[in-house]
Amino acid sequence: MPVVGTPSLDQLQVLIAVVREGSFAAAGRRLHRATSAISYSISSLETQLGLELFDRTNARRPKLTSAGETVLAKARSVSSGVSDIKARVASIRQGLEAEISMVVDVMFPTQRLVDAVRAFEEKFPTVTLHLNLEALGAVSQLVQRGVARLGIGGIHHSDTTGFEVVSVGQVEMIPVATPTHALAGVDSNVVGAAKRHRQLVLRVREAFQPGPDVAVYAADTWSMSDLGAKHALLLAGLGWGYMPEPAVRQDIVDGRLVRLKVPESLGGFYLFQAMYRPDTPPGPAGAWLIQTLVEHA
Template sequence: MDRQEAMAVFLAVVEEGDFSAAARRLHMTPSAVSKIIGRLEARLGVRLLQRSTRSISLTSEGSAYAESARRILGDIEDAEFAIQPGAEPRGRLRVSLPSAFGHRLIVPMLPDFIERYPEIDLELDFSDAIVDLMNGDADVAIRVAAQSDSTLVTRRLASNRRVICAAPGYLERHGVPKTPDELQRHVCLAITAHGRLNVWEFHDGSSRHAIRVRGSVEANSTEALRRLALAGIGIVRLSEILVGDDIRAGLLVPLLTDCNHAEAEPITVVYPHRRFLPPRVRVFVDFLAEQFSRRPWQEARFHGGSAEIGLLPESPPIL
């Protein structure tokens, strides 16, 4: 048995969690599977699996080998599939998405993708952490951050405007800030451990200046900050894509629109440089570009200046 086949047997054992189940899947005997794993460990000079009478588990070396083997076998499959004319994209596609953007913007797009490509199995990972694509943590990632990794291919999907806003109830109780400096006496909702996002930029004619906000309430989730703002806890600065509907509905009021420097890092999709790009990655990236070209969040973009106390809409109940 060659190395490729040995890797496939090893992965079957890892995925099934049992020699007998792996043997059934591979149409082999359990003893044959056990011998292959034993020869593989002997050749590598390390133990890949910890065996007991009731279960097996990966050693640290086995975990690293499984990740590499999965990537190598995937590359072989993708290379062979890529040259087959008319073949439909298939296989598991692991997508990393920022939590708030993923739920509010990407998930509503996915039913069309699933219907269009039924042979692709989606695995969605919602996290604001930056995953290591080169290490195989995901196949493709959607990011709202500056991209400086030259090992990744970056495709811009849309610009990203940030809006300073607060609930009518908060402004009724604390007043409307007229200048950026007045933010210092307000409750500003901050992003935990993301100092750059807590620096709010403003422009005054041709010059720009920044204010670092420090609030009594912080969260590591932009969706949590949005909900706190809706509840009237404080002032927040978030993407228009996240709060635009709330502003149009009167649940949030835009502030300092005449001087807020709204442009932020664009929304991008990134994936590793690869000689053979898996078709499932290619069609997913193309699908996102198609969906973002419609810019549904801009269909009713709000316009207007800073809020005035007398013009604040009635505060709706927050359930």
């Protein structure tokens, strides 16, 4: 029986990249290598193992064979183990972080963020916190790109494949408009009425990959990535839309906005999770910040 060769960590990481990106060319772009180098690495791995890992019938999108599926699972396990070793060694060597870059979904309740950040700076005055606010799926994308080490984003708008995640609470989303809006009057609780009135929708900026639309019913929509702008347009009576309840609580109390009865969806909960890449986990200060968010969830 032929001796099975020992694959290198680099070959396994190339295999993972090809599957994740969907093609040899895309994997090359991700790893900053030529497509031919990716192809050679996979061919060498197949030769060492004595197995065909990909069905190359469709050259543009190679598909894993059943053997390839098995090897991929083990490759991911090995890669994860190595990342964990590196992360733990880095934590031991570095101790307390010099700085933390964090990106937070604009849906996250402002007061909760303020309280957590204030407590963090009191606890760790020597750690510089870089804070960025983004909408929806932009949070996980910035963490994936390494721009932010820690992300606080919504579960349904985040691609956390390969991430470590921790639940940090939720916020209620409710449909609102001005008291004079038709959906607050004659069209209140009428099935299909929401489709006939302009809906204000939060979406990611063009620099990011758009995610799925959730609770969008109207044919006429205005899109924006700024929750503050959406709030202002709602107050101006220029449409209706879903908002985090804490952001409009006082407006409802003061009568500037009303909670709508939209049969398609009366609202729901937007679930948050802290996320980070396993190869760059938070150190003591970052871990403390996550735990603080968990305790106040």
